[in-house]
Structures are given as structure tokens and as C-alpha cells.
Amino acid sequence: MAHSSSANLGPGFDVLAVAHSVFRDEVEVRILGEGSLKVELAGGDPLTNTASYAVLKMLENLGHKVQVEVRVRKGIPAGLGLGSSGASAAAAVAALNELLGSGVDRNTLVKYAMVGEVASSGSPHPDNVAASVVGGWVAVTSVEPLKVVSIPAPRDYLLVLVVPDLKLEGKTKKAREMVPRQISMEDHVESTRRLTSLLVGLSSGNRELVREGMRDNLVETARLPLFPFYPEVRKSALERNAVGVCVSGAGPSVLILADRSTDVDGIRDDVRRISGLRAEVYLTEVGEGVKVEVRN
């Protein structure tokens, strides 16, 4: 079982993420036989599913000649910027690790699960996977070698997820293509200022620093055409005393960081009134890391 997550958190494109406890994918991995490598996916093509693809690549890499069956029970809405594919892959590799007794460390688990992301978005971004594996607030501080660290943050923050009923074919790939390839040094410095504000704000529990830090000047801005309702959701959330607001991963979902002083019902009302937006609003908490259950 692995939870959904929001990547980026504003200025942390491909670096930061947080897991949420509201949604979870369950993946079952069973060994069917030994002697040759084969991965079957219950009800699908194992090469186009992140869970089974990650399992296949992990088995190849570890040199295990086994036939396994992968079953995925999706609880996380897909294609909405909630790290759905990453969670399936995280749950799958963690289950396989337990099943084989490989004793693989969590950084390596993230690495295996990240390979699964290629099957869904065309690129192995590690942030969602890291949050699903480790839980809580995480940063990927290095890719080669892969290194995931937990970021200190106040424990009482709540997460509000605005999840639009809006499916875009190949959205993550498209959203990644909208990210500028070159940026100016000024924009880079501005982005690092905001990242610093966010990280210092989270570690010290300074609301204002977190709010200022969550504003992104690069990636969200470039992707705005994908989620035209975002500025209105953002404005409402801040007026309702949210700690901070950002686009959840590649969108279109929006992550609102809240605490006890935030008027979540007010945000819900406002979202209902935004024209052209049909969305569910979920109030949830920061989620835990991947959990493996052994059944015989």
C-alpha cells in the first residue's frame, strides 16, 4: 500500500513532495514460479503499467529468474497530479523487496519505483515516488546516486486537495513539455529565494515564510494554460487563511496547505462557485510511507 502525493510544492520542481493520507493504491505481488523471468499484470499489459514495469526492471536488475503476478487496486485518481503512477510503483517494488527478502534500502527502492514512471510519463521523475516510499515531506537531494531526505515540517499542518474532474490525454508528458528549457539567472535566483523561504519556513513553522515560499515563478507560470482556474482557487484559499497554495505536481489538482485557522468549508464553497470548474475538495493529513503486509 502506498499513498498519493503532491510534487513540486511550488519552487521545488522535481525536488520536493509530500504524501497525503487520503488516497492509496494497493499492489499485490505473488511468485508463480521459478527458473525464468516473467511479469504478468492482472487485467493489463505489464509493460505499460508503472507497477508491473517497475517490478520487471527490479527483477532484471537484481538478476532474479522468477515469474510473478502483479495485481493493482487503484484508489488514487490517475492523471490529476496526485502521484498515482508513482504510488503504484512504490507499493509494487516495496512488496517485491519484502517477497524476495532483498533488503534493498529506501533510496534504492525509490530508484526502482522511479523507473516505473517511464511507463506513464516518459521520464523518470523521482519526487512523487520518494514521497510515496518514505512518507511525509521529502526532498530528492541527488539523483546520481539517488538520495531522498525527509524535510522537517510542523506536524499539525493539514492538506486540502482540490481535485478537478478534468482528464487530459498524456497530461504529464504535455505538462513536462511546457516547462521552459532555459531560464534567466534572475529567475533562477528568484526561485532559489522562494525555495529557501519555503524550507526555512517549514523547519521553523513560520507561516509567512511558507506562504511566500510556495509561490512558484517558473513551472506553475509556464503551465498555467493547463489549469486556468488555479489563480482563483489560490486567491480564495489565501483569503480563507490557508498557509500556502501550489499546483499539485503537473496539475490540474491544487494543493492547499492548511492549519486549524484555515476556513476549509469556505474554500469548499468558493471552489463550488468557480465557473467552469467541477472539482472535489478533500481535507486530509500528511501521509505515511509505503506499508507492506505479508500474506500466506
Place this chain on the structure above:
Amino acid sequence: MAHSSSANLGPGFDVLAVAHSVFRDEVEVRILGEGSLKVELAGGDPLTNTASYAVLKMLENLGHKVQVEVRVRKGIPAGLGLGSSGASAAAAVAALNELLGSGVDRNTLVKYAMVGEVASSGSPHPDNVAASVVGGWVAVTSVEPLKVVSIPAPRDYLLVLVVPDLKLEGKTKKAREMVPRQISMEDHVESTRRLTSLLVGLSSGNRELVREGMRDNLVETARLPLFPFYPEVRKSALERNAVGVCVSGAGPSVLILADRSTDVDGIRDDVRRISGLRAEVYLTEVGEGVKVEVRN
């Protein structure tokens, strides 16, 4: 009195800095008369000195019609990446603030002092000034409006400064021109990963994260021709168990972060042996913020 400082700290170009207790500039500000605005600099042109220029601009801004005299006693070697001009400006505006009873907050003091930097480097970078005003480890998380925050860091870290006997005419301006104007998104993400590693490492006291985080992939790399000895100093320091190493501001000085387990004498020996480098090595501590003494 204000201390010297090291800006950037690797990936925090124009954002991060730390004050050191080893060097200090003392600035005396006296009111000579009232009724018209005039700033005199003992022994120099008030328009080309950061301290007197900052004083002039602060008086203009506050609308004070007074004649003042500014005396600067430099204790910080200039032109070596140690925030010398920033410290003079910080001491000057803090003294003027006290003298006039303006009650200006520290963010605004940094703003006034930063204007002084224009007189020396052609651009008002706020990081050194912020460290000299506030002391300790600081981040400039916003420029408009100016906002300086203290970054959490272990208290027992020592600072080793390698200060080459190497003066370059107009060095800061030249060093700023060597910074690339455009960077790729990949380099940006890599830089934010390192910044995250540094900040999380400092706040949690994780040596490895600090060391990895202090490596810069953008600005130091571009400026390497200005300090060809840097890779050798860096290698020595890490072999002698330094916590981390970076170029101090625009260089050529090098900042080595150390703790009790670092072989500082070994670093000193190594630096002496690097061919073509004549440098002093200072062992010091993290410095305090600007101090004002009132004399009648």
C-alpha cells in the same frame, strides 16, 4: 562595528551568507551641523565609498537635512570576497540609525546598506550586507520587499578562511559578469537539489547533506578561471575532514566549514604547499550582527 561575511555558500548565489568573527570594520558617524544635507568622508570621496554613500542615500531617503562626517577604520581586507564593502555599509547605516533615533527595522537597514554596494560593485547585492547586519547564517528570501531571515544551523561549526594575497582590479564586477545569464532547467533543478541539501543539512546538523549541498554547479564553475587554486584547496579540505567547502562570495577567498573533527592544521600545511598560491589561513567562528556603540 560590523563583521566580514561569506556570501553564496555554494548554491545560494545572491541568497545565502554567513558572518565571520575574525574581521571587522568600524565606522564612526558624527553630526556636524543641521539645515542642509552633506556627507563628508574622512580621507576620501564620499561618493565612491560604500559606507558614506549608504549614509548619504539613507539621509536622502529619510529626508534628514544634516551634515555628517563618516570615518571608516577598515579591518576587513577588501576585494577578496569577504564582504568588506557590505560590512562598512552595514556599520554605517546602523550607526546613523542610532544617531538619528530613526528606529528603522533590520530589513530596512539591509536595504539602505545594500545601496552602498552599488558604489563598489555596480550592483546592489544584499547577501553580504544581510549577514553583517543580522549576524550568523542568513538568507535573503525576498528583495522587493527586502526580507532577511536567519537560517538554523549547528552552533559549533567553525569557519576556516583561506585568503589569497591576490588583488584583481574591479574583481566583483568582473566576477558578476562571469555568471551565466541563462541556464538550462536541468542545471536549475540540480542547483535547487543542492540548495535543499545544504538547508536541510544545516537545520538537522547532517554533515553529509551540508557537504553535498555546498557544491555549486553554476556560479563557482563559471568563475573558476578567477581562482584556479580552488579545486586543490577544496580537495585538501575534504581530505582533512572539513564539513564543506565553497568559494567565499565572488572569491578568491575560500570558505571551509569545519568542526572539531576537521584537521585545520593539515589544511594550513596543504595550502602552504599549493604552488602559485600565497594565502593566509584564518580559523574563526560564526560572527554576530552589527553592533552600535554610542559615544558623547
